[in-house]
Every structure is written in structure tokens, then in C-alpha cells.
Amino acid sequence: xxxxxxxxxxxxxxxxxxxxxxxxxxxxxxxxxxxxxxxxxxxxxxxxxxxxxxxxxxxxxxxxxxxxxxxxxxxxxxxxxxxxxxxxxxxxxxxxxxxxxxxxxxxxxxxxxxxxxxxxxxxxxxxxxxxxxxxxxxxxxxxxxxxxxxxxxxxxxxxxxxxxxxxxxxxxxxxxxxxxxxxxxxxxxxxxxxxxxxxxxxxxxxxxxxxxxxxxxxxxxxxxxxxxxxxxxxxxxxxxxxxxxxxxxxxxxxxxxxxxxxxxxxxxxxxxxxxxxxxxxxxxxxxxxxxxxxxxxxxxxxxxxxxxxxxxxxxxxxx
Amino acid sequence: xxxxxxxxxxxxxxxxxxxxxxxxxxxxxxxxxxxxxxxxxxxxxxxxxxxxxxxxxxxxxxxxxxxxxxxxxxxxxxxxxxxxxxxxxxxxxxxxxxxxxxxxxxxxxxxxxxxxxxxxxxxxxxxxxxxxxxxxxxxxxxxxxxxxxxxxxxxxxxxxxxxxxxxxxxxxxxxxxxxxxxxxxxxxxxxxxxxxxxxxxxxxxxxxxxxxxxxxxxxxxxxxxxxxxxxxxxxxxxxxxxxxxxxxxxxxxxxxxxxxxxxxxxxxxxxxxxxxxxxxxxxxxxxxxxxxxxxxxxxxxxxxxxxxxxxxxxxxxxxxxxxxxxxxxxxxxxxxxx
Amino acid sequence: xxxxxxxxxxxxxxxxxxxxxxxxxxxxxxxxxxxxxxxxxxxxxxxxxxxxxxxxxxxxxxxxxxxxxxxxxxxxxxxxxxxxxxxxxxxxxxxxxxxxxxxxxxxxxxxxxxxxxxxxxxxxxxxxxxxxxxxxxxxxxxxxxxxxxxxxxxxxxxxxxxxxxxxxxxxxxxxxxxxxxxxxxxxxxxxxxxxxxxxxxxxxxxxxxxxxxxxxxxxxxxxxxxxxxxxxxxxxxxxxxxxxxxxxxxxxxxxxxxxxxxxxxxxxxxxxxxxxxxxxxxxxxxxxxxxxxx
Numbered sequence: 045x046x047x048x049x050x051x052x053x054x055x056x057x058x059x060x061x062x063x064x065x066x067x068x069x070x071x072x073x074x075x076x077x078x079x080x081x082x083x084x085x086x087x088x089x090x091x092x093x094x095x096x097x098x099x100x101x102x103x104x105x106x107x108x109x110x111x112x113x114x115x116x117x118x119x120x121x122x123x124x125x126x127x128x129x130x131x132x133x134x135x136x137x138x139x140x141x142x143x144x145x146x147x148x149x150x151x152x153x154x155x156x157x158x159x160x161x162x163x164x165x166x167x168x169x170x171x172x173x174x175x176x177x178x179x180x181x182x183x184x185x186x187x188x189x190x191x192x193x194x195x196x197x198x199x200x201x202x203x204x205x206x207x208x209x210x211x212x213x214x215x216x217x218x219x220x221x222x223x224x225x226x227x228x229x230x231x232x233x234x235x236x237x238x239x240x241x242x243x244x245x246x247x248x249x250x251x252x253x254x255x256x257x258x259x260x261x262x263x264x265x266x267x268x269x270x271x272x273x274x275x276x277x278x279x280x281x282x283x284x285x286x287x288x289x290x291x292x293x294x295x296x297x298x299x300x301x302x303x304x305x306x307x308x309x310x311x312x313x314x315x316x317x318x319x320x321x322x323x324x325x326x327x328x329x330x331x332x333x334x335x336x337x338x339x340x341x342x343x344x345x346x347x348x349x350x351x352x353x354x355x356x357x358x359x360x361x362x363x
Numbered sequence: 364x365x366x367x368x369x370x371x372x373x374x375x376x377x378x379x380x381x382x383x384x385x386x387x388x389x390x391x392x393x394x395x396x397x398x399x400x401x402x403x404x405x406x407x408x409x410x411x412x413x414x415x416x417x418x419x420x421x422x423x424x425x426x427x428x429x430x431x432x433x434x435x436x437x438x439x440x441x442x443x444x445x446x447x448x449x450x451x452x453x454x455x456x457x458x459x460x461x462x463x464x465x466x467x468x469x470x471x472x473x474x475x476x477x478x479x480x481x482x483x484x485x486x487x488x489x490x491x492x493x494x495x496x497x498x499x500x501x502x503x504x505x506x507x508x509x510x511x512x513x514x515x516x517x518x519x520x521x522x523x524x525x526x527x528x529x530x531x532x533x534x535x536x537x538x539x540x541x542x543x544x545x546x547x548x549x550x551x552x553x554x555x556x557x558x559x560x561x562x563x564x565x566x567x568x569x570x571x572x573x574x575x576x577x578x579x580x581x582x583x584x585x586x587x588x589x590x591x592x593x594x595x596x597x598x599x600x601x602x603x604x605x606x607x608x609x610x611x612x613x614x615x616x617x618x619x620x621x622x623x624x625x626x627x628x629x630x631x632x633x634x635x636x637x638x639x640x641x642x643x644x645x646x647x648x649x650x651x652x653x654x655x656x657x658x659x660x661x662x663x664x665x666x667x668x669x670x671x672x673x674x675x676x677x678x679x680x681x682x683x684x685x686x687x688x689x690x691x692x693x694x695x696x697x698x699x700x701x
Numbered sequence: 702x703x704x705x706x707x708x709x710x711x712x713x714x715x716x717x718x719x720x721x722x723x724x725x726x727x728x729x730x731x732x733x734x735x736x737x738x739x740x741x742x743x744x745x746x747x748x749x750x751x752x753x754x755x756x757x758x759x760x761x762x763x764x765x766x767x768x769x770x771x772x773x774x775x776x777x778x779x780x781x782x783x784x785x786x787x788x789x790x791x792x793x794x795x796x797x798x799x800x801x802x803x804x805x806x807x808x809x810x811x812x813x814x815x816x817x818x819x820x821x822x823x824x825x826x827x828x829x830x831x832x833x834x835x836x837x838x839x840x841x842x843x844x845x846x847x848x849x850x851x852x853x854x855x856x857x858x859x860x861x862x863x864x865x866x867x868x869x870x871x872x873x874x875x876x877x878x879x880x881x882x883x884x885x886x887x888x889x890x891x892x893x894x895x896x897x898x899x900x901x902x903x904x905x906x907x908x909x910x911x912x913x914x915x916x917x918x919x920x921x922x923x924x925x926x927x928x929x930x931x932x933x934x935x936x937x938x939x940x941x942x943x944x945x946x947x948x949x950x951x952x953x954x955x956x957x958x959x960x961x962x963x964x965x966x967x968x969x970x971x972x973x974x975x976x977x978x979x980x981x982x983x984x985x986x987x988x989x990x991x992x993x994x995x
Contacts, residue, residue: 380829381829381833381836385833388830388833388837392846392849503982504971504975507971507978508967509932509967511948512948512967515951515955516964518955519963523955523956523960524958530955632836636836636837636838637838640839640841643933644929644933647932648952658841658844659933659934663934670845670848674841677838677841678837681837682836685836
């Protein structure tokens with residue numbers, strides 16, 4: 045059975061800047077199955093958002109995909125021409141962002157932004173039909189349809205984020221990339237929103253990439269978890285496995301540094317050091333300067349992905 | 364809408380102190396500064412008695428505070444006094460010249476806006492590419508070319524060498540403004556009586572001065588638009604719109620430009636000041652019978668009431684424009700009203 | 702270490718190109734601006750190197766001779782050498798515009814510091830006045846002052862300087878207000894630093910960096926305003942050699958096609974303004990690293 049929706053193969057993303065080249069994503073390979081929720085976690089600056097943006101080819105210049113392939117239903121997005129990518133965006137693959145206030149155009153009413161999205165992709169749909177469709181979408185999200193005439197600044201954060209997701213889903217995409225969707229929400233609204241996301245996932249048979257630095261979010265929602273570090277994949281595995289038996293020293297450090305009432309932690313231990321310089325990344329394993337279990341080989345050679353207990357882990361400890 | 368009305372009223376009230384200060388500065392500059400208007404007008408050799416009589420007549424012997432109050436009182440009644448040189452109300456002289464200046468500035472502004480906003484948005488979209496560098500270079504260079512010299516060079520090229528454009532005045536020798544003049548805006552006047560030959564003549568005469576003015580200020584607008592567009596293009600809602608599959612050109616010229624236009628608009632009040640300064644110089648270069656020429660002619664004649672009146676009108680225009688700009692701003696941006 | 706002049710020069714040159722790599726285009730804009738400005742300043746300082754003619758000599762050549770031969774830029778209607786008038790005219794415009802910028806910066810900065818630092822009713826009143834003057838067309842203000850003062854180098858300098866005071870005032874006041882709220886000022890106050898110490902040690906150094914940029918751009922603007930005033934026939938007596946006055950005089954000969962009388966003074970005014978603008982632009986980008994992201 046081939047139910048792979050997205051297959052990223054050895055993706056490299058670069059940002060040339062004055063003093064060199066930032067290798068924001070450096071050789072990432074990842075497969076996504078239809079209908080699963082993939083949590084993508086890591087510290088800020090580890091390349092997780094860049095990875096999300098490159099799936100829709102939304103990298104800001106001078107950022108560019110240097111090499112690799114992104115197969116969406118078997119078609120390579122990297123080599124597609126711009127017109128085809130435009131058809132994918134919003135229609136097949138939707139994306140929602142960190143801050144819903146700044147992700148909606150402040151000068152256009154909510155309704156106008158819905159209509160524009162619909163009319164971009166469905167030729168021949170008139171304004172009235174588009175409004176009707178937007179109204180029913182809002183109602184299914186528990187928002188009164190009168191809100192369509194309002195402007196983004198007139199709404200609460202939670203409502204805006206629901207509108208963002210409504211705008212994302214109105215064209216029935218099958219892949220949703222959520223880039224830190226709850227960071228700007230308060231805790232209660234955040235929980236409600238994650239519940240909504242889980243519902244929608246089932247309802248629409250959505251595949252979701254949930255990009256976050258908050259391990260609590262992923263634990264609640266994700267089927268699998270990908271841990272990124274310094275533009276590379278550290279570890280990929282089932283959600284429960286990652287939480288209970290993390291293999292990569294970085295994953296272990298990450299889990300030890302967050303408070304968790306379920307795990308029996310003696311004390312929090314924040315990780316030493318800081319994320320790597322991606323212009324001149326460390327030789328060998330990018331994590332080795334901070335790794336408590338560093339070995340000789342780690343400084344010289346980059347670890348490939350090893351399979352261990354159902355995890356895929358890039359660490360010489362599991363060779 | 365009720366919010367908007369309230370905003371307009373408050374904003375209008377806030378204009379009053381600004382106008383008062385500008386009026387006071389004009390008063391200070393023209394009355395307290397060294398140099399006695401009357402003796403300089405009558406020439407150094409006028410007998411003391413004549414000077415005294417003239418001073419008495421103009422109320423210049425009153426205490427400064429009394430003069431100041433009666434000055435404000437006059438201005439509040441839109442009375443700018445009488446010319447010291449001609450038998451003519453200052454308001455009449457100004458009403459005669461103001462339309463020419465407004466026509467010139469308005470056309471210059473339109474050219475500036477179209478050029479500046481479009482080129483600036485285009486440059487921002489092509490950031491760091493060749494087109495961007497060329498447009499930025501144009502912006503810097505055109506900003507540094509004095510408007511009066513640009514006018515002279517355009518006159519030289521199009522008026523003398525190519526000989527396709529007139530270099531002076533609002534109409535040609537065979538077109539008589541008296542046959543159509545009603546509002547003083549010749550573009551409108553000729554349209555009103557449907558005299559298209561005259562309209563064409565008026566437009567041809569307007570072209571070089573308006574372009575001189577428009578080109579000069581386009582540099583500033585390119586720079587403003589480009590900087591604002593760069594900020595706006597970084598905004599999340601731009602990338603969010605891209606993520607919904609909306610066409611790039613639509614995002615740049617609709618979504619982004621509308622947002623970038625708000626800060627440009629707030630700067631517009633200041634730009635109008637530059638525009639009027641440019642108009643004075645352009646009028647001199649093109650012998651354009653407007654406020655700038657009136658001001659300079661009367662400076663040479665030492666006609667203080669008229670000089671004062673012209674400057675007051677400029678001050679009122681500046682205050683009025685910044686008021687209007689703020690109101691338009693509130694109408695465009697829904698966030699201001701609430 | 703070797704301290705020979707040659708190696709010092711080589712080191713200087715390599716650090717020069719290194720700056721170019723670090724800052725990109727902005728560095729070259731700065732350098733180009735500096736070259737233009739220094740070139741014209743040099744011309745004003747040593748005019749005799751550049752021309753053997755006297756700018757007042759009304760028998761320098763034939764009347765209205767076109768450029769070429771002995772008269773590089775031709776002669777005017779009074780048989781004076783245009784190039785000589787360009788060379789000596791640089792002295793007037795540089796003197797007026799730089800001096801005007803210095804005067805307005807001194808007044809504007811001190812009033813801005815005073816207003817921002819003291820706050821209260823004084824600050825309110827000063828801000829209101831400065832804001833009103835700021836929105837008023839500078840040229841018209843300068844025209845009014847020039848008309849009142851009458852012609853003279855000092856008078857035109859004062860007339861030009863008046864219009865830039867609000868620019869410095871607003872800039873310095875705004876920065877003073879924001880710095881005043883910084884924690885380190887609170888801390889300094891808490892350990893007993895006097896107001897004048899805070900002003901001198903903390904606020905002034907912070908304000909000065911942006912002021913340098915504004916000053917340079919201000920000179921560029923003052924150049925155009927000075928030439929505008931003299932072009933309009935205000936500000937200077939006819940005995941002074943000045944580009945703007947030459948432009949006004951050359952305008953009379955435009956209809957008969959004597960292009961050199963307006964072309965060269967105009968190019969020089971533009972070039973000098975361009976030099977200072979580029980200098981300011983380059984400085985702005987280099988002193989303000991935030992802008993480098995763009």
C-alpha cells in the first residue's frame with residue numbers, strides 16, 4: 045500500500061549572506077504518511093520552519109533550495125514550475141502561521157480575504173457563492189457569520205487563528221503545515237485550538253506537519269515526532285517512543301530541560317551551550333560540541349541515520 | 364462611522380494651535396525682525412513726516428501686543444489687508460494667482476505619485492537585483508538635482524534644442540485666458556466651455572513645469588515607497604497570502620502596496636511642503652503666474668502686506684493638507700477609527 | 702612589525718577593501734560621496750591650482766564664447782571665464798551651507814536635549830513650535846528671512862540655518878526621551894549621578910551618531926536651498942561669486958541657446974549635493990547595522 049503523501053529526499057536549503065552561506069537545512073530526508081500528524085520539534089534556528097517553508101517553495105530570497113527533492117504524491121515540488129506551485133498552495137497544501145494577527149491582512153475584511161482565496165483557485169465562482177462557502181466554514185468553526193465583515197484587529201487571538209485555519213481548509217487541502225500555530229495564544233485557547241486541529245484532522249483526513257518548540261503540543265497531538273538539530277534530523281520515531289525512550293543525546297537533553305509532571309524527573313537540567321553556527325557548522329556530527337557522550341568519531345564524521353528500536357536516529361552511539 | 368466623525372472633529376480642533384503658531388511666526392518674522400518696512404518701501408530719503416503718517420495708517424505705531432491681536436483678528440476674518448504698492452486687496456491678488464499654483468502642484472503631485480509609488484514598489488519587489496539598484500540610483504540622483512536647474516535643462520532640451528515645448532507661461536500668445544477664465548483652473552475652465560484647442564494649449568504649457576516638479580519629488584517617493592514596501596513584504600500576511608496560492612503580482616501591488624501606502628500618506632503632509640517650495644522655484648523658471656512669482660515680485664517691491672498674506676496662505680494650506688491627510692488616513696486604515 | 706610608509710599604505714588599502722567586502726555597496730557609496738566632497742573642498746581651498754583666470758575679470762575673453770580652447774566652459778555676457786566662476790563659486794556655497802548646518806545643529810541639538818531632558822510644560826511648548834515650523838515649507842521660511850535680513854553672506858547663512866533647527870530638535874528630543882527611559886539611566890540616577898553627568902555621559906554620546914548622518918544630509922539640502930535663494934535673487938550681493946546667481950544670470954541667455962551658462966553651475970550644485978547625500982547615505986547604512994539586513 046502506497047500511502048506516502050510527502051517524501052522529502054536529501055533536502056538542502058541555503059541562505060547566502062554577506063559573510064558566507066547559512067545551511068539552514070542540510071540533508072534532510074523524511075516521509076509522511078497520509079492522515080498522520082507529524083510533530084517537528086527543535087530549538088529556534090534549527091531549520092524546522094525553513095523546512096516547512098520549502099515544502100511550499102515559500103523561502104524568502106536569498107534563501108533557496110540547493111538540492112534534493114520533495115515528492116508530493118510522487119510529483120517533485122522542487123522542480124515544478126511556478127504556476128504549478130501556485131496551484132498547490134492553498135488548494136492542496138495549506139499553511140498556517142505563528143501569529144494570526146500578523147498573518148491576516150489588516151486592511152482587508154475577513155470576508156474579502158476568504159473570497160480572494162476562493163476566487164484564486166476556483167475559476168468561475170462568483171462573490172456570492174464564495175461568501176456562502178466562507179459563512180458555512182466559519183459556522184463549522186463556531187464563529188458567527190457576521191464576523192466576515194469585520195477586520196482582523198477586531199477579533200481575539202483564538203478566533204483569528206480559527207479563521208486562519210478556516211481559510212486554509214476552505215479549499216479542502218490534504219496537507220496542512222502548521223508553523224508554531226499556538227505560540228501566540230494563551231494556554232486555555234491553545235488547548236482548545238489543538239483539540240480543534242485534532243478534530244479537523246479526522247474530519248478532513250488531513251495530514252499535518254506541526255512545527256513547534258513546545259514538546260507538550262506534540263505529545264498531545266502527534267503520531268510521530270521528528271527532532272531537528274542544526275539543520276539536520278536528529279531522531280524520528282513514534283510519539284510515545286520519543287518521550288519514553290529517547291535515543292539521541294540531544295532528544296534526551298531536550299526532554300530533560302522541560303518540566304513534565306508525568307515523567308518522574310529528579311530535577312530540570314538545562315542543556316549546556318548554544319545552537320550551532322550554521323555558516324561554519326561543526327565538523328562531523330553538528331551536535332558534538334554540546335554532546336555529553338561525545339566520541340572521537342563524532343568530531344570527524346557525520347553520522348548517517350541508524351535504525352534502532354523502531355527509531356531512526358542519527359548518532360554514532362547506535363551504529 | 365460615528366467614530367470617524369468624532370475623530371475628524373478632534374483632529375480639526377488640534378489644527379488650531381498649529382495654525383496659531385504658524386501665524387505668530389509669520390508675524391514675528393515680518394514685524395520684529397530688523398528693517399523698517401515703511402522706510403524701506405518709501406526709500407531711504409522719504410521725509411520723517413511721510414513715514415510717520417504711513418506708519419500711523421498701517422497701525423505700526425501701536426504696541427506690539429495690540430498689533431498682534433488685531434493681526435490675528437484680521438486673519439480670522441480672512442482679511443489680509445491692502446497692498447502697500449498697488450490699490451488692491453491682498454486677498455484679491457492671491458485669489459488671482461492661487462489657482463495657477465494649485466494646478467501646477469496638483470499635476471506635479473500626480474506625476475510624483477505615479478512615478479514614485481510604482482517605481483518604489485517595483486524596486487522593493489526586485490530587491491537587490493539590477494532593477495532595484497538602477498531605481499535607487501535614479502532616486503538619489505534626481506533628489507540632488509535642484510528643481511530650478513532641472514526646469515532650465517528641460518527648457519533647453521525640449522524648448523530650445525528640440526523646439527517642441529513652450530518654455531514660459533500658462534497659455535500661448537493666441538489663446539486668451541479672458542475668453543474662458545472662470546475658476547482660474549485653466550484645465551477646468553477650458554473643459555467647461557469645451558474649447559479643446561485651448562485645452563490642448565493649456566496642457567502643453569503645463570507639461571514641462573509639471574514634469575519638472577513631479578520628477579524632482581519622485582526620488583523621495585521612490586525611497587519612501589521602497590522602504591515601506593520592504594517592511595510590508597516581510598510581514599506575515601504577505602507570506603500567508605502566498606501560501607494561499609495568490610498570484611505574486613496581486614500580492615505585491617494590492618496587498619502590500621495598500622499597506623505600504625499608509626505610512627506614505629502620513630508623510631504626504633510634509634511632501635506637500637516640499638512640493639510648494641518646488642512650485643515657487645518652478646514658477647520662477649517657467650514664468651508661471653502663481654503664488655511663488657507673486658511672493659518674489661512683492662519682495663522686490665517691499666510690499667509687506669502682500670508678502671505676509673502669501674506666506675499666511677501657504678501656512679494655511681500646509682495646515683489644511685495635513686488635516687485632510689490625517690482624515691484620509693483614518694478612512695483607509697480601519698484600526699485608527701476605533 | 703615593519704612600519705615603513707609603503708607597508709602602512711598597503712595595510713590601509715587592504716583594510717579599505719575589507720570594509721568594502723563587509724558593507725557591500727554602501728561602503729562604495731560612502732567612498733564615492735567622500736571623493737566628490739573632498740574634491741570640491743580641495744577646489745575651494747586651492748582655487749589657483751585649478752584656474753589662472755580671475756572670476757571678476759571682465760576681459761577674460763570674448764563675449765559669450767562657447768566652451769573650448771582657452772575657456773574650458775566658455776565665457777559669459779560680461780566676458781568672464783565660466784570655469785573660474787565655478788571654481789571660486791564653490792567657496793561661497795560651501796561656506797554658507799556648512800556654516801548654516803553647524804549653526805542649526807548647535808541650536809537644534811541643545812534645545813532638543815533641554816526639551817527632552819527637562820520635560821514638562823517647556824517641552825510641550827517647544828515641541829509644538831518646532832513641529833509647526835517643521836511642517837512649514839523650509840524654502841518659504843528661508844525666503845522670508847532672507848528678504849527681511851537683506852543681502853549678505855552672514856544673512857543668507859542665518860536664513861538657511863533657521864529652517865533646519867526643528868529637524869535636529871525633533872531627532873535629539875525623541876532620542877533623549879527614549880534613552881531617558883532606559884534602565885541604565887535609572888541605574889545611574891540611583892547611584893547618585895547628577896543630571897548633567899547623565900546628559901554628558903549617556904545621552905550625548907548616543908545622540909551624536911545619528912546626528913552625524915543628519916548633519917551630512919542637511920548640508921546637502923542646505924546647498925540646494927542656498928543656490929535656490931541666490932537663484933531667486935535673494936540673499937547675496939551681486940559682488941559675490943555664486944553658482945545660484947550665475948544660474949539666474951545664465952537663464953537670460955537660455956532662449957538664445959547659450960547652454961553653457963546654465964549647464965555647468967547646475968551640474969556643480971547637483972554634484973556637490975550628491976556628494977554630501979551619498980556620504981550621508983553611506984554613513985547611515987554603516988552606522989546603523991539594523992539597516993544592513995536589507
